[in-house]
Amino acid sequence: MNTVTRPRILVVGAGFAGVECVRRLERKLAPDEADVTLVTPFSYQLYLPLLPQVASGVLTPQSVALSLRRSKKYRTRILPGAAIGVDLKAKVCVVRTINDTVVDEPYDYIVLTPGSVTRTFDIPGLTEHAFGMKTLAEAAYIRDHVITQLDLADACDDPVERAARLQFVVVGGGYAGTETAACLQRLTHAAVQRYPRIDPGLIKWHLIDIAPRLMPELGEKLGRSAQEILRRRGIDVSLGVSIEKAGAEEVTFTDGRVVPTHTLIWTAGVVASPLIGTLGAETVRGRLAVTAEMTVPGHDGVFALGDAAAVPDLAKDESGAVCPPTAQHAMRQGKKVAENVIATLRGETLTPYVHRDLGLVVDLGGKDAVSKPLGVELRGVPAQAVARGYHWSALRTNVAKTRVMTNWLLNAVGGDDFVRTGFQAHRSGRLKEFEHTDAYLTPEELRARVEGGAGESS
Numbered sequence: 001m002n003t004v005t006r007p008r009i010l011v012v013g014a015g016f017a018g019v020e021c022v023r024r025l026e027r028k029l030a031p032d033e034a035d036v037t038l039v040t041p042f043s044y045q046l047y048l049p050l051l052p053q054v055a056s057g058v059l060t061p062q063s064v065a066l067s068l069r070r071s072k073k074y075r076t077r078i079l080p081g082a083a084i085g086v087d088l089k090a091k092v093c094v095v096r097t098i099n100d101t102v103v104d105e106p107y108d109y110i111v112l113t114p115g116s117v118t119r120t121f122d123i124p125g126l127t128e129h130a131f132g133m134k135t136l137a138e139a140a141y142i143r144d145h146v147i148t149q150l151d152l153a154d155a156c157d158d159p160v161e162r163a164a165r166l167q168f169v170v171v172g173g174g175y176a177g178t179e180t181a182a183c184l185q186r187l188t189h190a191a192v193q194r195y196p197r198i199d200p201g202l203i204k205w206h207l208i209d210i211a212p213r214l215m216p217e218l219g220e221k222l223g224r225s226a227q228e229i230l231r232r233r234g235i236d237v238s239l240g241v242s243i244e245k246a247g248a249e250e251v252t253f254t255d256g257r258v259v260p261t262h263t264l265i266w267t268a269g270v271v272a273s274p275l276i277g278t279l280g281a282e283t284v285r286g287r288l289a290v291t292a293e294m295t296v297p298g299h300d301g302v303f304a305l306g307d308a309a310a311v312p313d314l315a316k317d318e319s320g321a322v323c324p325p326t327a328q329h330a331m332r333q334g335k336k337v338a339e340n341v342i343a344t345l346r347g348e349t350l351t352p353y354v355h356r357d358l359g360l361v362v363d364l365g366g367k368d369a370v371s372k373p374l375g376v377e378l379r380g381v382p383a384q385a386v387a388r389g390y391h392w393s394a395l396r397t398n399v400a401k402t403r404v405m406t407n408w409l410l411n412a413v414g415g416d417d418f419v420r421t422g423f424q425a426h427r428s429g430r431l432k433e434f435e436h437t438d439a440y441l442t443p444e445e446l447r448a449r450v451e452g453g454a455g456e457s458s
Contacts, residue, residue: 007034007345010093010107011076012083012275014040014068015048016327017306018113019396020334021341022076028342036076037105039083039095043068046136047400049327050391052176054139056183056365057418058411061140063403066396079105083114085278085441087450088299094441094449104450109301109341112288113334114273116307116325117435118266125246130171130266132431133180140421141429142265146184147191147420149262153202154195164260166202169251171243172267173209175362178226180267181207182364185235191418205235206259209268210242217324218360222370222377229368242268266431270325272308274440284310284322292352294337303341305333305353315356327394328358361387 009025011018018038025036044065053059068078081097093105118132131145132138146168153165168188170181185205192200207230214223214237227237243264244252250260272287281296282289287310288296294311296302305311307325311333323329332355340350359373361383369384370377378386388408395401441449 006032007108008106009034009036009109009111009341010105011036011038011111011113012086012093013113013115013273013306013308014038014042014045015113015115015306016045016330017115017334017337018111019045019066019068020331021111021113021305021338023074024335024338025341026074026076028338029345031075034109034345037079037107038068038076039079039081039093039105040068041080041082041098043078043080045396047327047391047395048134049175050404051133051136051139052179052183053363053365054136055133055142055146055180056187057143057416058183058365059404059407061136063400063407065136066400070397070399082436082439083275084439085446085449086110086112086275087446088279088281088296088302090450091301092450094446096439102449107301109344110303111337111341112275112296112302112304112308113306113330114275114308116270116272117274117437118431119269119271120266120431121268123243123245126243126266127431129246129248130264130431131429132434133176133265133267134270135434138429138434141434142184143187144420144422145263145429146188147418150188150191150195150198150418151420154197160260162198163202164249165262166198167204167206167259167261168263168265169206169208169259169261170265170267171208172269173207173211173214173237173239174267174269175215175360177207177209177265177267178214178230179363179365180265181205181235182230182233182368184265185230185233186365187416187418189233190416194418203234206238207235208238208241208243208253210240210254212239214239215360215362218362218370218372219377222372222379225379226362226364226370229364229370270307274437276308278441278443278446280443287322292354293340293350294333294353295340295350301344303337305337306330311353314352314354323353323355324357326357329355331394361390363387363391 047064050064081095085094149165153162156162242254244254288304290304290309292312294305310322313321313323336353361371369387371383371386
């Protein structure tokens with residue numbers, strides 16, 4: 001078959017869903033059956049659940065970044081860039097490449113897995129002064145920042161400034177926020193032993209959330225257990241509370257408290273990628289509305305899954321239930337959508353996605369963890385074994401598994417290395433700088449570009 005006439009399959013996003021989709025397509029498609037292109041800003045798959053351990057230094061950044069170019073046998077073309085708009089009628093995806101050139105990428109079939117971005121609110125000073133925990137760069141940057149605060153506090157003679165440097169605020173009582181607070185508190189608790197001029201009692205971690213419970217998906221008992229572990233470590237957990245405003249040197253809570261701090265970490269949930277807003281298609285609470293087969297109604301050859309899509313959860317009895325934005329669903333959806341793309345190519349019947357949740361794991365560092373595999377509630381070492389065993393087995397490559405296991409063993413035996421890498425000296429790293437949510441086209445800009453024949457670049 002002539003390559004010009006091959007169907008073009010475009011996969012947007014290299015998260016759990018996108019990578020699993022591409023790998024399944026490569027295994028199931030004949031070499032001359034279709035051309036597959038993957039659009040991603042970075043040529044690696046990020047294992048997002050382990051980011052708090054990168055921030056705390058337990059794992060190196062390379063351990064959780066799984067290279068997409070490591071194997072020579074894969075035939076997918078990787079297009080380095082970010083999708084900033086999709087015209088479903090013209091079947092064109094607009095991509096801003098890493099050299100800042102805007103190109104139009106045509107397709108016959110598109111799989112949308114752009115993931116999510118940090119959910120923010122109209123809170124004064126939030127995006128200018130808060131750190132996120134959604135990217136590899138943010139996790140590495142936060143580690144540098146936290147250790148820098150200890151160094152600055154140690155060098156400071158002003159007791160007011162020293163106290164502010166040693167207070168840390170994490171907003172978000174979900175998995176990301178709870179694990180981030182837990183892991184970084186362990187880091188500072190261990191590090192301060194190397195700072196004889198700093199009173200360990202001055203270090204204060206605050207974890208706040210507007211919800212009445214931590215991690216409600218775990219259930220009341222396990223959520224309470226996690227809260228007790230954090231409080232036993234000295235972390236101040238405040239529920240029913242959020243941020244009223246944020247500044248460079250203090251944060252004001254909605255209950256009126258003003259906390260002097262130079263560290264505000266925002267993990268209060270996620271929303272679908274802004275790319276979804278360029279499609280002009282129906283959404284459900286911001287996520288793209290799709291069928292159980294993960295097709296977009298009314299648009300042939302368009303599939304969507306992962307965090308950006310409201311995939312019906314057929315394993316639950318309740319009407320209107322959608323799959324939560326978790327790794328275990330995204331990975332399995334990726335495999336299923338690849339099979340449905342192939343079925344569409346071959347004129348076969350599509351099959352719906354059905355997966356019963358296997359449970360949840362929360363690693364709080366050290367011997368502390370809470371887990372609920374298959375509905376069984378675990379705490380302590382057994383929960384930690386399940387949590388790390390699950391994450392280790394979910395890593396896609398043997399190289400990644402070896403790196404992560406080696407890091408865990410080294411950390412258990414040798415402890416932490418309190419090293420600053422120097423990121424602080426080069427650039428600011430708040431929410432505003434890292435997630436680039438202002439890069440997407442508006443529907444009007446997208447339509448003008450496609451209809452106006454903007455060509456290959458602008």
